[in-house]
Amino acid sequence: EVQLAESGGDLVQPGGSLRLSCAASGFTFSDYWMTWVRQSPGKGLEWVANINQDGSTKPYADSVKGRFTISRDNAENSLSLQMNSLRAEDTGLYYCARSGYPGAFEMWGQGTMVTVS
Amino acid sequence: VLTQSPGTLSLSPGERATLSCWVSQPDPNNHLAWYQQKPGQAPRLLIYGASHRAPGIPDRFSGRGSGTDFTLTISRLEPEDFAIYYCQRDGGAFGPGTKVEI
Numbered sequence: 001e002v003q004l005a006e007s008g009g010d011l012v013q014p015g016g017s018l019r020l021s022c023a024a025s026g027f028t029f030s031d032y033w034m035t036w037v038r039q040s041p042g043k044g045l046e047w048v049a050n051i052n053q054d055g056s057t058k059p060y061a062d063s064v065k066g067r068f069t070i071s072r073d074n075a076e077n078s079l080s081l082q083m084n085s086l087r088a089e090d091t092g093l094y095y096c097a098r099s100g101y102p103g104a105f106e107m108w109g110q111g112t113m114v115t116v117s
Numbered sequence: 118v119l120t121q122s123p124g125t126l127s128l129s130p131g132e133r134a135t136l137s138c139w140v141s142q143p144d145p146n147n148h149l150a151w152y153q154q155k156p157g158q159a160p161r162l163l164i165y166g167a168s169h170r171a172p173g174i175p176d177r178f179s180g181r182g183s184g185t186d187f188t189l190t191i192s193r194l195e196p197e198d199f200a201i202y203y204c205q206r207d208g209g210a211f212g213p214g215t216k217v218e219i
Contacts, residue, residue, distance in 0.1 A: 035208065037160075045152070045160060045203050045211040059209065095159055103148025103207040104165035106172075111159065 002026035002107065004096050009112030016086050020112055022079040022096030030054075030074040033099035036081050039111075040092040048094070049081070064090075086116045118142075119204055119212035126217045134191040136215045138204035143184045148207040151180055151189045154214075155200045163202075164189060191217075 008020040020036070036048040049060045049070040058070050069082040079096050093113050097105035118141040128134055138149065149167040152160040162171045164180035167187055177192040191198055199219055204212040 033208070037211075044201075044214045045154070045205075047205070047209050047211055050208055061210075097160075099208060101150075101162075101165040101169070101171070102146065103144070104150035104162055104171075104205070105160075105208065106162040106165075108159035108161075 004098065004107060004109035006094060006096050006109045006112035009094065009114045011115045011117065012086055014087060014116055016116070017082070017084045018086065018114060020081040020083065020094055020096075020114070022081075022109060024077045024079065024098070027098075029072075029077040034070075034072060034079045035097050035099065035105055036070060036079075037095045037097060037105075038090075038092040038114075039095070040089075043092075046092075050099075051079070083114070086114075088116050090114060091116045119206055119210055121202075121204060121212035121215045123215060124213070126215060127219070128194055128217065129219065130194050130196055132194050134189075134194055134198070134217055136189040136191075136202055136217075138182075138187040138189070138212050140185050140187070140204075140206050142206075144207045146207065147183050149180075149182065149187050150205045150208075151178075152203045152205065153198075153200045154203065160203065 005023045035050045051070045067085045093111040095111045098107040100106040120139045122137045147167045151164040154160045168180045201214045
C-alpha cells in the first residue's frame with residue numbers, strides 16, 4: 001500500500017527542539033520531491049519546506065528559515081524535519097506529502113501534532 | 118502572497134461555485150494547485166498546473182487561469198463538496214482558503 005506515516009510530534013517547551021519523521025512505503029521514495037506542511041488548530045495550511053529528490057535543494061518558508069531543517073534518507077525511505085528554537089506559533093499538525101506533479105502534492109500523511117507550550 | 122475570495126461561499130446542493138485565487142508573484146510555469154480539505158482530514162489535491170484534474174477527481178471540478186488570476190469552479194455542488202478549498206503556488210505558499218458551506 002502506498003502511504004506516508006508521520007511520527008515524532010510531542011509537547012515541547014518554547015526554545016526546545018523536536019525531530020519529526022515521515023516513513024514512506026509502497027513507492028520509489030527517491031523519485032519524488034517531498035514537503036512538510038503545517039496547520040495550526042482551526043487555521044489554514046502553511047507550507048514549511050520542500051526537498052528535492054537527492055536533497056540538494058531545500059526551500060523554506062521565511063517563518064522557519066534558520067530554525068528548521070528538512071532532510072531525507074532515500075535508503076531508509078524516510079523524510080525528517082528537525083525543529084529548533086521552537087515558538088508557540090509553531091504549534092500545529094504537521095503533514096508530510098509527496099509531489100507527484102510539478103508544484104503540487106497528491107499524497108499526504110495523516111499528520112503528527114506538535115504543541116509548543 | 119496568495120489571496121482567495123470569497124472567504125466564505127454559502128450555496129445549496131446543485132448550485133455552481135466559483136472560487137478565486139490571486140497570486141502576487143506570477144509563476145512562469147503556471148504551477149497553481151487547488152486542494153480540498155474536510156474537518157479532521159488531510160488535504161486532497163484537486164487541480165494541478167492550474168487546469169489539470171488530479172486522478173479520481175470528478176469532472177464537475179475545473180480550474181482555469183494564468184499569471185495572477187485563477188479560478189476553481191464546481192459546476193454542480195454535491196453534498197460532499199462542502200469543505201474548505203486552498204490554492205497553492207508552485208509547491209510553496211498557500212492561500213488563506215475559501216469555505217464552501219451550505
